[in-house]
Amino acid sequence: MKILFTFSTSFQYDNIIKRCYTKKITLQDLNNTNSFDAILITKNYLQEASDNQYTQFYLNSSIPIVFVQSDKAISAFIIPNHTYENTFENHAKDYFIGYYIKKDVKNSDKSESTIKLLQNKVTLLFK
Structure with missing residues (x-):
């Protein structure tokens, strides 16, 4: 089950950071x-984060991957051979865009209540 999510520009990034324990890592550390609970990739690293070498990590990650202040659509990060340069603009100007896939959901569990539960998990990251 996949969830693509966005949050508007009015969302307060600073408030999230204040309420979370954060640790700075490099893109090379993604496998560790x-x-x-989640990975936030900030604006300064978005172009590098769109490199093909990271696509499979995002697609296979068991935790939400969040791209902060991306001027480009989510496809720059999760579709092979799409890059920050060659992907269309994020016209909605969402402050956060992200990708999350719940790996252990059985087909029978793809009910509306399961989807809502997963959406709540993503939303809780930002409360």
Whole structure:
């Protein structure tokens, strides 16, 4: 089950950071993020984060991946051979865009209540 999510520009990024324990890592450290609840990739690293070498990590990650202040659509990060330069603009100007896939959901669990539960998990990251 996949969830693509966005939050508007009015969302207060500073408030999120104040309420969360954060640890700075490099993109090269992505494979060592098993103990994290989510990964936020900030604006300064978005172009590098769109490199093909990271696509499979985002698609296979068991935690939400959030791109902060992206001027480009989510496809720059999760579709092979799309890059920050060659992907269309994020016309909605969402402050956060992200990708999350719940790996252990069975087909029978794809009910509306399960989808709502997963959406709540993503939303809780930002409360």
